[in-house]
Amino acid sequence: MNTPNALSDILAQATGPRYTSYPSADRFSEAVCERTFLDALHDRSLAPAQTPLSLYVHLPFCKSICYYCACNKVVTRNTDLVPEYMEAVFREIDMVTKALRSPAPVLQLHLGGGTPTYLTDGQLELLVLKLESSFVFGAKAERSIEVDPRTVDKERLSALRTMGFNRLSLGVQDFNLETQKAVNRLQPFEQVAHLSESARALGFESLNFDFILGLPHQSRASLQETLRKTLKLRPDRLAIYNYAHLPERFKPQRRILIETLPSVSEKIAMQTMAIETLQAAGYEHIGMDHFALPTDELAVAKRQGLLHRNFQGYTTLPDADLLGFGVSAISRVGATFTQNERDLESYQDAVNMWLLPIARGHVCGLEDLLRQHVIMALMCQGFIDFQSVEAAFLIDFKKHFAREYAALQSYASAGHLVLTEESVELTETGWFLLRNIAMVFDAYLHQCRLLSNYSRVL
Ligand code: SF4
Numbered sequence: 001m002n003t004p005n006a007l008s009d010i011l012a013q014a015t016g017p018r019y020t021s022y023p024s025a026d027r028f029s030e031a032v033c034e035r036t037f038l039d040a041l042h043d044r045s046l047a048p049a050q051t052p053l054s055l056y057v058h059l060p061f062c063k064s065i066c067y068y069c070a071c072n073k074v075v076t077r078n079t080d081l082v083p084e085y086m087e088a089v090f091r092e093i094d095m096v097t098k099a100l101r102s103p104a105p106v107l108q109l110h111l112g113g114g115t116p117t118y119l120t121d122g123q124l125e126l127l128v129l130k131l132e133s134s135f136v137f138g139a140k141a142e143r144s145i146e147v148d149p150r151t152v153d154k155e156r157l158s159a160l161r162t163m164g165f166n167r168l169s170l171g172v173q174d175f176n177l178e179t180q181k182a183v184n185r186l187q188p189f190e191q192v193a194h195l196s197e198s199a200r201a202l203g204f205e206s207l208n209f210d211f212i213l214g215l216p217h218q219s220r221a222s223l224q225e226t227l228r229k230t231l232k233l234r235p236d237r238l239a240i241y242n243y244a245h246l247p248e249r250f251k252p253q254r255r256i257l258i259e260t261l262p263s264v265s266e267k268i269a270m271q272t273m274a275i276e277t278l279q280a281a282g283y284e285h286i287g288m289d290h291f292a293l294p295t296d297e298l299a300v301a302k303r304q305g306l307l308h309r310n311f312q313g314y315t316t317l318p319d320a321d322l323l324g325f326g327v328s329a330i331s332r333v334g335a336t337f338t339q340n341e342r343d344l345e346s347y348q349d350a351v352n353m354w355l356l357p358i359a360r361g362h363v364c365g366l367e368d369l370l371r372q373h374v375i376m377a378l379m380c381q382g383f384i385d386f387q388s389v390e391a392a393f394l395i396d397f398k399k400h401f402a403r404e405y406a407a408l409q410s411y412a413s414a415g416h417l418v419l420t421e422e423s424v425e426l427t428e429t430g431w432f433l434l435r436n437i438a439m440v441f442d443a444y445l446h447q448c449r450l451l452s453n454y455s456r457v458l
Contacts, residue, residue, distance in 0.1 A: 032361030
């Protein structure tokens with residue numbers, strides 16, 4: 001762990017997970033298999049009160065490659081692959097609902113990818129109908145979909161609204177033409193502006209824009225211009241993710257010339273400027289890379305201490321069991337994480353043999369659950385109340401976390417958090433270091449030296 005002298009030192013050097021789960025997915029083991037998942041579903045069915053459900057469907061197809069991409073996707077123009085894939089997803093849904101036995105309300109549905117809108121409206125409608133006939137959706141369920149602006153128009157948005165989607169997440173990345181060319185993703189501002197207007201007119205409740213910081217040819221000036229344009233459209237939420245250049249792991253990134261990437265110091269300056277610009281425009285910093293308007297329910301939940309975090313990022317939903325369908329999708333049922341096969345063929349082969357396509361996972365022990373609780377408190381509230389952790393897990397916080405408590409002292413001395421006998425609370429600069437501070441409580445990082453495999457924080 002670094003000694004946190006200067007903020008820029010830490011941002012420049014540190015690496016770490018994003019903690020959409022603890023343990024992070026790269027800790028999952030192949031010892032976890034179909035049987036483990038079925039046991040978790042069985043245990044769930046025996047519980048007196050049914051935990052609500054959150055559903056995720058991974059739709060991996062994309063028409064063209066974006067060079068920065070690190071997602072699990074299949075780039076193809078052969079749309080004939082879709083029906084076979086959908087058949088496998090439908091079969092997987094059938095197998096899971098059979099094992100699930102009792103119905104529980106679905107509070108959240110998210111379609112991610114890849115490019116979910118690679119599917120035709122008819123195919124998406126079939127998928128929604130399949131999900132609706134297999135699960136019980138709560139009346140106010142959040143239904144969100146990731147949208148590649150290049151693949152939709154007003155008519156398609158209208159079709160999505162008719163299918164019940166009430167939230168859109170647009171992959172914008174950057175409005176700068178030079179950057180768009182360098183990453184092979186051309187989408188003019190006017191296109192995004194038109195879609196935003198249409199989404200509002202159609203009554204979508206929440207509009208999110210995703211951006212990436214650290215792409216080729218980006219600078220403070222270009223980012224400022226992108227933000228100026230963005231603020232005209234005033235999305236309810238914004239996420240600004242840091243680009244991690246790992247060409248040895250992600251082949252498409254080899255098309256990006258390293259000399260076109262902004263330096264670490266420029267990235268830090270860009271991030272600082274982005275936060276200041278968005279806050280001056282009235283957005284609240286939710287945590288990590290996320291911002292929301294004060295009226296957005298994420299910002300309200302943060303103010304009320306009711307923010308949660310799951311594989312889709314920040315959410316207002318209390319803990320729900322997550323069922324993930326499709327290639328590489330992750331599920332979490334009770335204390336069990338499972339991940340599906342990450343390769344399309346292996347996924348389809350398993351499902352075609354009526355096997356749940358589980359490739360790996362993790363069953364959390366009590367220590368995992370304790371650390372998960374502490375890390376999520378930091379990620380969501382920036383605050384850990386020792387007494388409430390002690391009451392929930394029957395531990396003496398400072399004794400149990402003696403090493404961690406000592407490690408936090410240096411962050412406290414540097415002004416990134418306030419550490420007392422009763423609690424730890426992040427300061428404004430501490431929110432920049434969220435990942436680093438959360439890493440103090442990650443037992444797995446102390447067990448091995450795989451830090452170099454993580455994406456850089458910046
Ligand atoms: S960024 Fe999105 S659209 Fe581009 S290749 Fe990756 S998954 Fe496909």
